[in-house]
Amino acid sequence: MENLQNVLSVASELIVTVFVSALVLTTVIAGLYQLVREGIRQVYVVSQGPAQERYVQRTDTGPQVAHPQPTTGH
Amino acid sequence: MSDRITLDAIPPPEMAERMENVGVKKVRLDFWSMFALAVLAGAFIGLGAEFSTLVITDSGLGFGVNRLLGGLVFSLGLVLVVIAGAELFTGNNLIAMAWVSGKLTLGQVMRNWIIVYFGNLVGSLLTVMLVYLTRQWTFANYHVGVTALNIANAKVNLSFAEGLARGILCNALVCLAVWLCLSGRTVTDKILAIVFPITAFVASGFEHSIANMYFIPMGLLLKGEPQVVAAAGRVAGDLVNLNLQGFVGNLISVTTGNIFGGGFMVAVVYWFIYRRPQEGKSRIAARTALGLFLSPRQPGNPTKRS
Numbered sequence: 616m617e618n619l620q621n622v623l624s625v626a627s628e629l630i631v632t633v634f635v636s637a638l639v640l641t642t643v644i645a646g647l648y649q650l651v652r653e654g655i656r657q658v659y660v661v662s663q664g665p666a667q668e669r670y671v672q673r674t675d676t677g678p679q680v681a682h683p684q685p686t687t688g689h
Numbered sequence: 690m691s692d693r694i695t696l697d698a699i700p701p702p703e704m705a706e707r708m709e710n711v712g713v714k715k716v717r718l719d720f721w722s723m724f725a726l727a728v729l730a731g732a733f734i735g736l737g738a739e740f741s742t743l744v745i746t747d748s749g750l751g752f753g754v755n756r757l758l759g760g761l762v763f764s765l766g767l768v769l770v771v772i773a774g775a776e777l778f779t780g781n782n783l784i785a786m787a788w789v790s791g792k793l794t795l796g797q798v799m800r801n802w803i804i805v806y807f808g809n810l811v812g813s814l815l816t817v818m819l820v821y822l823t824r825q826w827t828f829a830n831y832h833v834g835v836t837a838l839n840i841a842n843a844k845v846n847l848s849f850a851e852g853l854a855r856g857i858l859c860n861a862l863v864c865l866a867v868w869l870c871l872s873g874r875t876v877t878d879k880i881l882a883i884v885f886p887i888t889a890f891v892a893s894g895f896e897h898s899i900a901n902m903y904f905i906p907m908g909l910l911l912k913g914e915p916q917v918v919a920a921a922g923r924v925a926g927d928l929v930n931l932n933l934q935g936f937v938g939n940l941i942s943v944t945t946g947n948i949f950g951g952g953f954m955v956a957v958v959y960w961f962i963y964r965r966p967q968e969g970k971s972r973i974a975a976r977t978a979l980g981l982f983l984s985p986r987q988p989g990n991p992t993k994r995s
Contacts, residue, residue: 632853649794
């Protein structure tokens with residue numbers, strides 16, 4: 616009987632420890648992974664931003680922006 | 690004159706909605722505001738811990754009442770955090786509610802937790818330094834120091850499972866205190882909501898990672914004071930685990946327990962009760978449970994994943 620109690624005690628301790636630790640560790644690692652990914656994406660967007668903007672300006676406005684027509688003042 | 694003064698507590702479904710919105714606001718703080726508020730919270734909890742250590746020293750009361758008194762005055766820490774405004778790691782575990790609702794990504798939550806955790810550490814250590822310099826530990830013939838030393842030594846001698854279990858229960862109570870505060874409309878409501886759960890966790894000997902950032906470093910400093918060690922009736926061998934390794938080991942088990950107790954046992958459970966999507970309940974709940982970790986969701990849209 617005492618042996619059974621000991622086994623149950625150790626088993627419940629092991630289950631709780633492993634389950635809780637695994638769940639929290641998974642969450643933390645997933646969060647860190649996402650944090651790094653979001654950080655990299657942000658850096659990428661910032662570094663690509665002006666280039667994309669120039670690209671959009673050239674394609675959208677074409678020669679009108681590159682060679683703006685002189686206007687007469689009124 | 691259609692405005693009436695409402696005395697009713699805010700009902701739990703509305704509290705859950707408020708918690709999500711508060712979580713989103715907390716996460717959107719800039720780095721320095723978040724860090725400064727976290728340093729404050731660490732200092733506030735340290736002050737509560739210091740107050741508690743002082744009050745339970747040689748009180749002449751019985752075991753239970755002595756612990757009750759210690760817990761009651763420790764509530765000062767969370768009262769300062771909630772009323773004065775500060776970022777406490779254990780309380781911020783409730784932000785998990787906004788994450789499971791899809792209003793935040795796990796990465797955003799993790800950024801908040803990391804900044805706040807280290808901010809709390811800085812605040813706690815600064816408080817330890819100041820309290821040590823006051824030589825308050827010499828009060829009552831060094832017995833205040835003895836109490837602090839014994840508390841720290843008991844904490845570093847906990848096994849991983851003990852630290853984990855005590856951490857779970859502690860933060861379940863701390864997050865319940867914060868959760869109850871969301872129901873309050875006045876300062877009095879909030880203080881009353883805080884006192885009982887916090888008193889319960891301190892009196893029960895549960896483990897709070899941020900409070901331990903005060904208790905254990907204070908013990909480490911007092912270990913180097915021969916008068917305190919002598920007054921405690923200790924020999925060097927008794928304090929062998931009271932070192933940096935013991936401190937880090939305690940923080941690992943207790944912080945893990947705190948995250949589970951606050952983040953999962955309170956935040957996720959209340960989200961499930963009040964905030965889970967109502968259409969196709971079982972399908973969405975199953976997907977949430979299984980797929981939450983697999984890919985980040987677009988904040989603000991619980992169904993869309995990037």
